[in-house]
Each structure stands twice: as C-alpha cells, then as structure tokens.
Amino acid sequence: MAHVETAKPLSGLLNGLAQRVYYKNSDVTEELLRNEFYPEVSRDEFKALHEKMRGLLKAIAAADMDPAQLEAFLTAQTRRQGGGGVSADQAAALTRFWKSQRGQVRESLLAGSRWEPSLRGLTWRVDLQAASRGGAAPSGPVALMELELGGTGQDSEFVCLEFDEGKVTQVLKEMADIQRSVDGLVHSTQSF
Incomplete structure (x- = not known):
C-alpha cells in the first residue's frame, strides 16, 4: 500500500472524513473521496484505507487527544504488526491534520451533544x-x-x-x- 501513502491525498482524505463525520457535509461521500484523491487505487484497497483512517480519527477525536497523547497513540500504532497499524507518513499526516482541526472537531462534537433549544x-x-x-x-x-x-x-x-x-x-x-x-x-x- 506504499503508493497510497503520499501526503496530499491522505490530507485530503482526512479533511474529507472530517467534513462528512464532524461537520455533517453530506455531499462528501466515500466514492467522492476515492475519485478525488485515490482514483488509481482499487475500491477494496481504498475502502480499507478509508475505514482505517476513519477509525483512527474517531479514536483521536473521542479522546480529544492533546499533542503528547496523540504522539503516544500514533507511536503505538506505527509499531503494530500487520495491516492494523499506520506508517510513519500516515502518522505524520494524522498529526498535521489533528493539529489544525482539533478545535473545530471538538466544537462540532460539543455542538452535537447540546440540547436544543x-x-x-x-x-x-x-x-x-x-x-x-x-x-x-x-x-x-x-x-x-x-x-x-x-x-x-x-x-x-x-x-x-x-x-x-x-x-x-x-x-x-x-x-x-x-x-x-x-x-x-x-x-x-x-x-x-
């Protein structure tokens, strides 16, 4: 899966996931993300990457990880054997994404947990x-x-x-x- 780990497409995928999951943008679909960022990758290979990144983002967001927690979490993920872990490039992309989006994701989660009115x-x-x-x-x-x-x-x-x-x-x-x-x-x- 080395060819799916370039920084730009992975950053795009992470931002697209945030748009759909946390900012409730229903226009962003799995198929749109695949066509936009990974058109050369098979559906199955993209689905595996998509689900892995979605799961990691959910874990990071649910814990509202600070930089130290995120580093420890991603270090553990890079050391995992088999297909369940992340590469160093993926860990770096997740770190950049979380550093720029943590506040907005947190606000989105808080807004979703408030009673209205x-x-x-x-x-x-x-x-x-x-x-x-x-x-x-x-x-x-x-x-x-x-x-x-x-x-x-x-x-x-x-x-x-x-x-x-x-x-x-x-x-x-x-x-x-x-x-x-x-x-x-x-x-x-x-x-x-």
Missing part, C-alpha cells in the same frame, strides 16, 4: 403588591422569571413565568430533590 439567559425579580385604595390586603410576593431560549443560529425566544410563594417553595423543593439525585449518581459512580 438551550437556555441562553435568565432574569428574575420579586414583586410585592402594595395595599390597594379599596383597602384590599396585598396578595403576597410574586416572583417573575424570564427565560431566554434559542437554538444555534436562531433568534431568541422569551418565556415569562409567574410564581406565587407556594409555587416558589414547590420549585425549590423539586430542585433540591434533583440535586440529591445528581449527588447520589455522582457518589455511586465515584465508588467504582
């Missing part, structure tokens, strides 16, 4: 009603909360909530219950 902002206040002219007693404090919600690339949407004292107490109790549940999960996973 997300909470962009929160403002709140407590209003106290004064006695009215008719002598009616004030009804008690009212908490007003405004949530700013929005998805990536979308305008914000605002939701206004109004709580009386009983509802505020109920919300605080439910939040305390959630916190206890989260704490219990954290403590149980830390005991492993």
